[in-house]
Amino acid sequence: MIKIIKNKILCVFLIAIMLLTISASVFAADEIFALQDASSAEAIALDLYKKDKADRDSSGIFDPELEPGAKTVAEAYTGKYVAKEGCFELTDKSRFYIVTDKLPTEEMLNTVRLMNAQFASEEIPGGTVLPIVYGKEKFAEKGDILIILLNSNEDKKGFSLDVDTSDIKQSYILKVEEDRISITSPGKDGIYYGMITLLQMAKEKENADGKTTLDCCYIEDGPDSPERTVFLDCGRKYFTREWIENFIRRSSFQRYNSIVLHFSEAEGFRLDSEIFPWITEGIDSLSREDMIEIAKVARTYNMEIIPSLDIPGHNRYLIEKYEEYVKKNPDFSFTYNGKIYDRDTKGFGSIANHYSYRGKTKKTNGIGIDVTDEYDVAFMDALIDDYAEFFRRLGSTRFDIGGDEILGWNEFELAGKHFNYSNRWEAIEHWDKYAVQELGIEKGTARDTFINYLNGVSERLEGYGYKCRVFNDEIKYYAGSQRSRLRESIDIVYWAGGGVSAEIHANKGHTVYHDISKWCYYVVADWGDGDIMTNKYKTVNSANIYNKWDPGSFSSKPNSNKTVREDKFGGAYFSIWCDQPDYKNEKTIWKETELRTWANSAKMWNPEINTKESGIGAPVTYNYFKKFAESMGSFPGYKGDPTEEINMPEPPILKIEGSFWQKLISFF
Known part of the structure; x- marks a missing residue:
């Protein structure tokens, strides 16, 4: 009997040794993984940074003792804020x-490391990063900031909010208690926005002695607009990689989650092509390597890049560059879908569309490519595929194909008739014939040819995994004008009335985005009557946006309530158009758009922020909101020059929490 007992004890001992060995290797592997992960592309992009906070804070911070009481603007952003007794002090002993x-x-x-670095860059609670640990909730300590990402379907189902939100994965619950803070969400995006709110609350509450004390509270929050997009015309105007990266950081801090990079325009083309590298020869442009680095920053900062290549119009630069190139290189050829297109192919030498009316024609480079010409279409399809493959590798899932103002704004005479913007579609009779003869549409028109082209491009891009979008102005549903239907899967960016309401587009099955120019356009131009932002677009100022804009109402007038079905409301935009690219430089554009984008993004997140329905139950006036926005300092780590690279505090190595035996028990 004694021998049996001894053998059992020996077995237990051996098993224990085995478990210790296994667990030690497991936890060692965790350490190795964390070290490797800390040097990932996104983490390396953060680099090292030590901030001089005094210069950045010289403008002052929003006084929490002023109206509306002890609440902060960051709290007013939220959907629901409930004050609790007590307070929490964030110290250098706190941990994520x-x-x-x-x-x-x-x-x-990467999300937690980024936010940790952002806290440290603002010296909240000090100038060094806080430890990042993980483990079971029962091992958390006093002063910790708990990050709770709900992974199981059961946990996600149990996550419910009293506030309306357009996307539950971007929503969160933030609890500030006397001994800890917790941020809970069913999605990584929700965790990110919960930490943005916490950081902005902390910046507002920071005391003169450097301490950060937060009032205990319970917050439920989520965005009103699911997609919150900034649009950058980097086709007409060249923006440096550093400027775009900093713009992404700023936009993310303002709670945008997408950026459209519009790299092709009538006046320029600013992203290198792999198959046609001559397109950007002789002009400032972004290289593929530049865009890869931009995409890394976007991914780190929770922003998706939406590539924008406008078709078939807005391509004068490309048309002229092509003609210039093939004249110098008459042996130019390319292959698309297994077919070689060269000097012997019909259409070689020009990809420009032309006017045609009553047997007369008029060539012009200002109205885009000819979608009835096989050569033109193949050339553009090859170019689109070049960028589609590239951006898909970078993680993009949406593609902007423009489709706006495809015949330009020219006025001209042809066959004894005067044509302008209102009747220009009558001057492309070759598109009318194509609709009838090639597409087989009885009584087809040029608009049917146009819609068929957009549908074809969209279908091909969907094969890459993209969802496409177009501007609304050329999409008509008039009887006798357009018989073809735009694919329901194509989204509509609604910037101008065009005679068709946003509601009609939504009822046709399209997701619609608010980009009405009178609210959402910042335009770089002076056409001889002064800065266009002081006349035509004078309504697009931060005070007017904050006080009167409703992203859900598709009208240029306030209080119009022209809404679309909730399931077809995609979100809203703020668009930067560089019609006269040399009129303003990068720094001026940065400065002039900053308060505008703050107001725009605030109304997209919570359109009730300036009413008694705000998170704190009281309106935040524009003046207080302006002080808040100015006190935020563009984004954590910003040094004052949007063209300079930034460095952030180095993320710490991840550690597991609990004693060795607790870790061992937890593991098994």
């Missing part, structure tokens, strides 16, 4: 604690 039973995903780690 990821609640999980296993190693967090790299995506989750």
Whole structure:
């Protein structure tokens, strides 16, 4: 009997040794993984940074003792804010604690590391990064900031809010208690926005002695607009890689989640092509390597890049560059879908559309490509595919194909008739014939040819995994004008009335985005009557946007209530158009758009922020909101020059929490 007992004890001992060995290797592997992960592309992009906070804070911080009481503007952003007794002091002993039973995903780690670096760059609570640990919730300590990402379907189903939100994965619950803070969400995006709110609250509440004390509270929050997009015309105007990266950081801090990079325009083309590298020869442009670095920053800062290549119009630069190139290189050829297109192919030498009316024609480079010409279409399809493949590798899932103002604004005479913007579609009779003869549409028109082209491009891009979008102005549903239907899967960016309401587009099955120019356009131009932002677009100022704009109402007039079905409301835009690219430089554009984008993004997140329905139950006036926006300092880590690279504090190595035996028990 004694021998049996001894053998059992020996077995237990051996098993224990085995478990210790296994667990030690597991936790060692965790450490190695964390070290490797800390040097990932996104983490390396943060680099090292030590901030001089005094210069940045010289403008002063919003006084929490002023109206509306002890509440902050960051709290007013939220959908629901409930004050609680007590307060929490954020100290250098606090930790970011990821609640999980296993190693967090790299995506989750990068989100927490970024926010940790942003807190440190603002010296909240000090100038160094806080520890990042993970483990079961029961091992969390006093002073921790708990990050709780709900992973199981059961946990996600149990996550419910009293406030309306357009996207539950971007929503969160933030609790500030006397001994800890917790941020809970069913999505990584929600965790990110919860930490943005916490950081902005902390910046507003920071005391003169450097301490950060937060009032205890319970917050439920989520965006009113699911997609919040900034649009940058980097086709007409060249923006440096550094400027675009900083613009992404600023936009993310303002709670935007998408950026449209409009790299092709009538006046320029600013992203290198792999198959046609001559397109950007002789002009300032972004290289593929530049765009890869921009995409890394976008991914780190929770922003998706939406590539924008306008078709078939707005391509004068490309048309002229092509003609110039083939004259010098008459042996130019390309292959698309297995077919070679060269000097012997019909259409070689020009990809420009032309006017045609009553047997007369008029060539022009200002109205885009000819979608009835096989050569033109193949050339443009090859170019589109070049960028589609590239951006898909960078993680983009949406593609802007323009489709606006395709015949330009020219006035001209042809066959004894005067043509202008209102009747120009009558002057492309070759498109009318194509609709009838090639597409087989009885009584087809040029608009049917146009819609068929957009549908074809969209269908091909959907094969890459994209969802496409077009501007609304050329999409008509008039009887006798357009018989073809735009694919329902194509989204509509609604910037001008065009005779068809946003509601009609939504009822046709399209998701619609608010980009009405009188609210959402910042235009770089002076056409001889002064800065266009002081006349035509004078309504697009931060005070007017904040006080009167409703992203859900598709009208240029306030209080119009021209809404679309909730399931077809995609979100809204702020668009930067560089019609006269040399009129203003990068720094001026940065400065002049900053308060405008703050107001625009605030109304997209919570359109009730300036009413008694705000998170704090009281309106935040524009003056207080302006002070808040100015006190935020563009974004954490910003040094005052949008063209300079930034460096951030180095993210710490991830550690697991609990004693060795607790870790061992937790693991098994």
